[in-house]
Amino acid sequence: MDQGGGFEAVFLDPVGQAVQQRWADAAMTVAFEDLPPVSAFPVVPGRRWGPGLWWSATTGRHVAAGSNAMRAQLMVLDRDADVTGLAGRPVRLLWRNPRGEVRSWVPQLFARRADATALLADCPSHPDAGGERAKNAAEAVAQACADIGWTYRRLPPLDDVLAANLKWLAGYRHPRNAGQPGLMAAVVEAFTRPRPLIEGTEAVGDPIEVLPCVFHALWHGRLTAGLDTPLHERLLIGPQGWSDPGKTGGAG
Structure with missing residues (x-):
């Protein structure tokens, strides 16, 4: 490894063999979003939620997730129209500290952006998670990303209400929830003018059939709502790009 402090990357090739190469070269040539974890997520005894898989609506594939906090951040990124690929722990970064060690x-998360740049991220359950080692690593990884025009972030935990709303909408992210041909177009048309969730839904048809499509549209950004308030039947729903989604409807 370069004694001068250069970064190197370790990842698994298509047959599962570890490859180590210069970080700047790997970043330009390797599709990290298509790679498996370079090492398994640890299983911590006593935790209520362990490693698992997240089905990504962006890619149609599973992404390894190591914690509940990471799964929450995957929900956010999976809804981001600028994200084109996702992977869990696809690369290990190596470097030397000032003492030559x-x-x-x-990093827990890799997200490819539409402009071909990428985000590397960690998903701590609280700001001090990982201690001094995580803090020092964050500084180094941030520099490695800045060197090549990428971004590194320690993503803060989501607000409880936002996390609960995203978890609910995520249950409708699969394309099957778009419903019968023509239903999505009717749903989008019903909320051209912002109106309470239940009113727009009933204007289209039977809520049992229509609500999954409405939630699917909210997940994919075809409709807009303020997700800092718990979802309820009077929540105002508006069209894509609606600029004032923070208000809710009256009791009615």
Whole structure:
């Protein structure tokens, strides 16, 4: 490894063999969004939620998730229209500290953006998670990303209400919830003018059939609502790009 402090990347090739190469070269040539985890997520005894898989509506594939906090951030990124690919722990970064000692870190999340740049991220359950080692690694990984025009972030935990709303909408992210041909167009048309959720739904048809399509449209951004308030039947729903989604409808 370069004694001068250059970064290197370790990842798995298509047959599962570890490859190590210069970070700047790997970033230009490797589709990290298509790679499996370079190392498994740890299983921590006593935790209520362990490693699992998240089905991504963006890619139609599963993404490895190591914690509940990471799954919450995957929900946010999976709804982001600028994100084109997602992967869990696809790359390990290596570097030398000022004393010449080799250090390494595996960011939890990789997100490819539409402009071909990328986000590397960690998803701590609280700001001080990981201690001093995580803080030092964050500084190094942020520099490695800045060197190539990418971004690194320690993503703060989501607000409880937002997380609950996203979890609900995520249950309708699969294309099957778009319903019968023509239903999505009718749903979008019903909310051209912002109106309470239940009113627009009933204007289209039977709520049992229509609500999954409405939630699917909200997940994919075809409709807009303020998600900082718990979802309820009087929540105002508006069209894509609606600029004032923070208000709710009256009791009615």
